[in-house]
Amino acid sequence: MQYWKHALVIAGLTSLSSMAFAQESIKIGVIEPLTGSVAYNGIASLNGAKLAVERRNAAGGVLGRKIELVVEDGQCRPANSVNAAEKLLQRDKVVALSGAFCSSATAAVMPIAEKYKIPFLTGVSSKADLTEKGMQYFFRSAETDRQMSKVFSKILAQQLQLKKVAYIGVNDDWGRGGVEDFSKDLEALGVQTVMKEYFDHGATDFYTLLTKLRASKADGVFVAAETQDGSILVKQFKELGLQTKIFGVGSWATADFIGLTGPASEGIYAAVPYASSLPGERNKAFVDLYASAYKEKPGKYGAAGYNAMNILLDAIARAGKTEPDAIRDALRQTDYAAPNGQYRFTEKGEGYGFDVVLVQIKDKEPHVITQARTEKP
């Protein structure tokens, strides 16, 4: 009996609150990997997006209507992501799409969005050529490796005063691309390249590579690696007693990385697109909001999901209607004040104007050394 009373009260309340949004809600489709190997990161990104929507709905929604997220699991796989996109567009009739996370999955969803003429925004996929495919409905609010390299090369050469740099990368598209980009940009600034080496995913023993590094007499080493490989490499680096300054790109400066690497992580530098310790009121407000909702500080992916969703919601508000073409045109006019800078888009849909951060790990926490704005590509 008690239970039914409760149910009635709740039903009454919901109908009251939905009267505030007399019209139908605006549906936005989100495709993220919710299962599989990158599920942890995909869920963080989704959490960020949900937070943005909750905040907006609490303030009265967009165009007087409530926002509703329709979430599908793309598993970071092209085929699953395409199925998810078809379902969202045909059955749920969403007015805009966000996500897909992995570059290959995003690339597969792009032609679908183009076919249905629905705006599609990714906050994560960083493969450089996504915005070079001539798509009219695709936007990216994520940093590309090219942008990171341009910004950080200057900092490395000028602020850290590096003269001779060695490069180590994981043996895949991303690792080789990172090493090539950074070495080219640093050489243009007069920094000498003394070594370039690659290792395979899942490699465990880096002594040979590090012996070579010691012999190269570099004063800085650039490393493109993910958590597992990077943490073992840094540990062995300290085991060999090397003093070279380490500078990493990839998922460094995360709690996982620092926990695995232990004391060996002290003093290393990492280039990241977002850090919860960024200064500024907007970021502080975002971190508090996120921490109160999820009991942890936002990382790179939480911030990416939050920013991407806010950009979409702003565009719908600016368009004044939910016509996909109007939203697309409004997206092009984006000038969004994010926790980490000011997002704008080029004609190709490439985001710029946001900050990227150089952090140094001290006392098991990433501290912001410097932040720099990405320039219009």
Added chain:
Amino acid sequence: MELFLQYLANGLVTGTFYALSALGLTLILGLMRVVNFAHGELYMLGGVMGWWATTRLGLDFFSGLVLVAVVMGAFGWLVDRFLIERIRDQGEEPGILLTIGLSIFLANTALLVVGTAPLKVEAPLSAAPLILGPVVVTKLRIFAVALSAVLIVAAWLVIQKTRLGRAMRATFQDPMAARLVGVRTANVYAATFAMGTVIASLAGMLLGSIYSAQVAIGGLVSIKAFVVVILGGMGSFAGAIAGGLLLGVVEALWGGYVATGWVDIIGFAMVILTLLCRPYGLFSKRAERA
């Protein structure tokens, strides 16, 4: 020269680790004629249990090692009695299918239970640099090499000097004759598989303390172990040691003087050469079952 010595030291250390990780595989292959594709997953389970014992249960490294040995030994025994038993003497294909299935089952179960994140096994010694003339190593690595040697010698002693070992060798040579003279061959097979499992899992825990334990590592470990076993000769103890050291040193020198990105090529090139020139491996006894 200084560089060469460091490369050599690196190679000998990783070579010892390769030998230890291949030992369980060569033992099961040599004594039981089972090509164990789940070898890498047994190694992985050792690492994951080592993480659980040292960080979750709060045991020290050695108690953890004993716990892993006991649990994995029992596990290996059960796998043999309940699974491998059913396909004994039916040729090699059912064994291959069974162990491949087992490897998929173990890897995915572990994935479900502990997830994809790399796990840390608490090490017994510090990993601070130790400078010996031109060569830098750590106490932890010297300890791991010593422990590997102890494990290898212990396994050899069990097989050569104990009653159980004699029964194992007798069963391998002729199971029918062994049964006729009163050897309980079912138990001997189970003991052999359990021993291989224990060695694989101890290798997983020991090396997990130096690198880190990871659920998805099984496939890579299996491949390296197969390279070592083919180089050294199936089922040969000396072969596993020589094959492991050879692979470690060659990889270190190749990585040092040519390119580290191409290091896996050298192992497979050596395997192809061995298969062409000495198809039974460097140390094979060429023993065929009657």
